[in-house]
Amino acid sequence: MDYFLTDKQKMIKNLARRIAEEKIKPKRAELDEKEEFPWELMDILAKSDLFGLIIPTEYGGFGGGCFENCLAVEELGRACIGVATTFAASGLGAYPILFYGTEEQKRKYLPEIASGRKLAAFALTESSAGSDAAGIQTQATSSGDVYILNGTKQWITNGGEAEVYSVIAMTDRTRGARGASAFIVEKGDPGFSFGRKEKKMGIRCSSTRELIFDNCRIPKDRIIGREGMGFIIAMKTFDEARPGIGALSVGLAQGALDEAVRFAKERVQFGKPIISFQAIQHMLADMATLTEAARALVYAVARYIDTRPRDFSKVSAMAKLFPSDVAMKVTTDAVQILGGHGYMRDYPVEKMMRDAKILQIYEGTNQIQRNIIGQALNKEYGKKF
């Protein structure tokens, strides 16, 4: 379907697709099997300028918006969302600096993130604070010209591999969510270390680790925005990033659909390719329809976000919720269509199905997305009636 992309947008999409086809696809099974961090692929993405996609040109980026990011992430996700998540997580780590950083912070960090010389990461989740972001335990204490961080962040994507971390910590516990602040922590800061690499069900090439702050001292000027803005910064970051998860989901669903259709055309049973059976056709038809609907939603929301509206939490949540549920369904059905083959690691769809589950969980579980949408509805209709 023609989504009326500009020449530049087509360029981005084509380049990302080419990288996915030529570089990611041949590697994905091995990376999954070995749970190996895709440094080589990150290097390729860096050389192709993709890390600079969302960074303004004055900081060495390409000056794209949410939509451009979605186009790239979708194509990468079509081959492997482990790789695509690693890529997208760097953008997630960059957003707080991009939206709320000082000029000095932007000049210092954004060019390095844009060029891909340094990966970034975003750290909010803790063992007792996931969906309930206000339950953060990590503490940042002001002391002279430094902040001292103590606490542990859990399941941080790009943990240990990234150089730059946007970390949410409490500066004033008495104020609840309003007592949270955002900080930039660099790999190598004193008192900053990492836990072991987590063993995951899917997206196994991506790195997920604990961040451990043990009297970690960082200069005062590493705070992003002001004290107390941490929660707002986190929510704004998620609002911006959620369509990206939607795009990952669309890519993954499309990848699974591609495999399912190809297989159904080749697999012969009862003397005919199985795609000629209505049972299979109907499954494929539903998969294709859901995937296209998810894409249309993601594109529409991303384009809307790029008009810089004031509040877009609701549509942003929708653009994560629906596509990730679609990805789960489509990948599961793809495995079903491939049957016994689909269950074997010789074919890519079993990995796709394992990978899909995370989309319903990370960057706010789909239950939380429904909360956001529900709350927004309550607010909207409260005004109107």
Added chain:
Amino acid sequence: MSIKVDKEKCTGCETCVDTCPFGAITMVEGKADIGDQCNLCGACQEVCEVGAISIEAIEKEEVQDKEAYKGIWVYGEYRKGRIAPVVYELLGEGRRLAHKLNVDVSCILLGYELKDKTRDLIGYGADKVYLVDDAILKDFRDDVYGDVLTDLIEKHKPEIFLAGATSIGRSLIPKVATHLNTGLTADCTDFDIDLEKRLLLQTRPAFGGNIMATIVCPDRRPQMATVRPKVMKKMAFDENREGEIIKVTLDSINIKARTRFIESVQQVSDAPNLSEADVIVSGGRGLKDSKNFGLLQELATLLNGAVGASRGAVDAGWIPYFHQVGQTGKTVCPKLYIACGISGAVQHLVGMQSSEVIVAINTDPHARIFDVATFGIVRDLFEVVPALTKRIKQAIGCE
């Protein structure tokens, strides 16, 4: 541009459109139109039933006195005390051509402290052997070897010059041909002589092996060609053949040495060199996994052969690139090529189709590989290969 379509004669049958190897012909208002990609190869002219396509013969000036050129020269590629095997094949072919032309075959050897190979060269067909033995030729360098060769050709004027299409031949000879301002045809697989015009008809695969082209060098001399190893037949060794040995000194040759040889690094591999192996057992995507190449290795070892692979298997990371056979890998020509689980993409076929006997093992009876096969077994390679291995072991008594 000197190709024309006579629009009056053109019937719009489109035969030429399909025939053009360069896709240069389109139909414009029902008539053939030849575009910029045209390489003036003449394929369209040949198939046009109504003679609507004509290529203007271009008046070329006769640049040389062709009569002054006589005899066939074979470049005696010599390195590290060894004559390249292709040289003997070229001498055999050279003799065959020389017989038709009623001339001599000479072999030219360049090197330093040359081991005496003249007996072999003469016994395999050389009438004259030119030996250039000089310290400056100790190691192969294109510029030095090229200058010496050019000078000798200018002095002795052979009408035909043949060299092996080896990594040395394919690099050195283009310099010589360019300097002599004459034609050079690469990678020839077949020769003949047009006696009337005294022309060497040089046939080579072109366009990735999808077509064959016969090429001539009508107006300039020598007619130069490099020849694929293992294609031409060497003659039976005749120890009674006699020949003349001519030692050449370099005193009067102007050599411009701008490259310096530092060292030569031998890369030893236990397996026979793929391009020189007599037997190759090759695997494709049907192998499914890197560990299954062990099956092929076992069979190859029994047959004293090497293991090859299709691009698909190499791209999947199952086996290193230097095993790759095909257009982007090695071109091989063994006595026996056993293709296991290889579908037979054009790019693979190009690299192995001149093997003497090809055995294809594939579950798909429609696989392209069967088009070039001598024998075919339509069955799972995972059954056939172990059974072959077992039977051979039994036969040679190591079971």
Added chain:
Amino acid sequence: MDIIVCIKQVPDTGQVKIDPHTHTLIREGVESIINPYDRYAIEEGVRIKERYGGKVTAISMGPPQAKEALKEAISCGVDEAVLLCDRAFAGADTLATTYTLAKGIEQIGRFDLIICGKQTIDGDTAQVGPGVAERLDIPYVSYVRKIEFIGNRCARVERMMDDGYDILEMDLPALITVTKEINEPRLPSLKGEVRAASIEIPMYTAKDLGIDINKIGLAGSATEVIKIFPPPKKGQYERIEGTLDEQVETLLKKLKELGIINIPL
């Protein structure tokens, strides 16, 4: 370090299929691509520039569509590109091609190193690199798999041989042809694509180059193609039937009869 990279736009022969009835090539849907070996030349040129500074210029001879290949080279990091484009160039053999390319390179001017792919996939001759070097009277090394170092006046390279590799030093300016082993070519970058989209690629005709019309194209070619024909098709293959054991037995027996294997059966 000023570098010139010679590239050619070729049909993707990997995609070519042959019509089983007419034995002619099916060209439909076959894309034009940068000759795969030239991608390694482009990458090596760009890497040298990134390391030592300077400029990389890509040059090609071909029809106007070959601009696309040059634009892709630019999107991969090449700075400038030149297309030698004239109907009079058509039908050139390698002798005429090297003359034209050498003239084009002289037009570009100063350079330290020329890099070519080891061969093209449509011609497969490997002759153009050495030929251009000879025309320009500069040294060359073919089949380079590694540049060990490159200085102001000389470079040290590893040249692939059939049994390993030789290490050679060469005076600059010089020409090398490169193999797949030398690097892993990058894909285009976004910034490169944007540049490529806006850049105007100069086209030089025979007249612009001021060259001898008798030395180019068909007229300047020493060789002539007199016949093109499909590769000889092997006769129908012999399908060996029977049980697994029978198939193995028959195959080995036949190979032995042909003198291909020597095994006591």
